[in-house]
Amino acid sequence: MRRYHFIVMRRSFRRVLGATILIGLLAPSGARADSIVLHWTAPGDDANSGTATSYELRYSEGTVPVDTAGWWGSAISVGPPPIPQVAGTRQSFTVAGLETGKTYFFIIRAADEVPNWSDYSNVAVRSTGANGGPLLTPSGFAAQLITGGVSLSWAQVTSGAAVGYHIYRRPSGSAVGTLMATATLSQTSWTDSTVTGGEIYEYDLTTYAGTSDSPPAVATVAIPGDLLASVSTDMIGYPNPARGKVTLRFHGGNSDGTPAHIRLVIYDLTGHKICELLNGSYPSGERAIEWPCRSDQGNPVAPGLYTAILDSPAGRRTTRLAILP
Numbered sequence: 001m002r003r004y005h006f007i008v009m010r011r012s013f014r015r016v017l018g019a020t021i022l023i024g025l026l027a028p029s030g031a032r033a034d035s036i037v038l039h040w041t042a043p044g045d046d047a048n049s050g051t052a053t054s055y056e057l058r059y060s061e062g063t064v065p066v067d068t069a070g071w072w073g074s075a076i077s078v079g080p081p082p083i084p085q086v087a088g089t090r091q092s093f094t095v096a097g098l099e100t101g102k103t104y105f106f107i108i109r110a111a112d113e114v115p116n117w118s119d120y121s122n123v124a125v126r127s128t129g130a131n132g133g134p135l136l137t138p139s140g141f142a143a144q145l146i147t148g149g150v151s152l153s154w155a156q157v158t159s160g161a162a163v164g165y166h167i168y169r170r171p172s173g174s175a176v177g178t179l180m181a182t183a184t185l186s187q188t189s190w191t192d193s194t195v196t197g198g199e200i201y202e203y204d205l206t207t208y209a210g211t212s213d214s215p216p217a218v219a220t221v222a223i224p225g226d227l228l229a230s231v232s233t234d235m236i237g238y239p240n241p242a243r244g245k246v247t248l249r250f251h252g253g254n255s256d257g258t259p260a261h262i263r264l265v266i267y268d269l270t271g272h273k274i275c276e277l278l279n280g281s282y283p284s285g286e287r288a289i290e291w292p293c294r295s296d297q298g299n300p301v302a303p304g305l306y307t308a309i310l311d312s313p314a315g316r317r318t319t320r321l322a323i324l325p
Helices: 068-074
Strands: 035-041 054-060 076-078 090-096 103-111 124-127 142-146 149-153 164-171 178-184 189-192 200-209 217-222 236-238 246-252 260-268 273-282 285-291 304-312 315-323
Touching (some): 142 236, 236 315, 246 304, 246 315
Antiparallel strands (some): 103 124, 260 304
16 A cells, blocks of 8 residues: 655754754655655744755665664765755755666755754655656546446556556545556556445556656545446546547447447537537447547647537537647
8 A cells, every 4th residue: 555645754853052943854756767856844043933054965775774873974965955945935956866766765954054953854765767757647537437336547648757557546534545456558547346335435546667656646436325326427538638639438328238329529619510529329338539639621629628519318418628739
């Protein structure tokens, strides 16, 4: 099980000649392959007021033992260090030039003008990507009820360091998620058939490389008590907003499982028909249709808002699509 909300654990910091320096250091879950971005809240030079004079930031591939001072003495110093801001300011700093596929440990300290040095911050642990580039959060992530389960779908990530996707699930109110599946980079959907009726689930979708995961895309779905009889009648488009293409996902066919006539058309906001994607008899079940953001004549559409309208035995379903330049 993994979670991607970072909890900063602060140690007790010693007071040095009236100067108490408090720093909570953390590393975000989306780390670049050759660099890592660290975030913290600036301390003061006297408790939580004023501005510290300087920082010292160090890192190592070695874990931090009980003898933190010994680790600090042999760790690599990052220079030039960031400049302290007014107490309470959110700060960040990118440590570049790191080796890909490695795990690093970071500690930061602050000093006043004397200088009196703070105690050591908490330890931030983060791994760089394995293949170069950033770990990107998947877009267009959606959860849809289908007969007997939940269908998850997303847009394929085509750049960055990721080698695949991780899918996590947790019941509503739970602080811990369970890794449900690992998917390849070319995969854009997965069905969860282990859900329980009457529950509300939150799904997290990340890209991963080695021990690193991207920040998650999140989708929440409520499972009805009569799960086997539930079929979503909604139509979703992803990614939305989109550039270049949109995938429209819906359930087609008759309620008894037989084929039915379906018509799917894209209109602009004036009601002018842009593109007819479907018009005929199709089997029952989940369908995913790609619209390449072009008209029936093959011309790219202008940026703006468009409406997808689906007519089927279940009635008329619509969804609004935003197309970006």
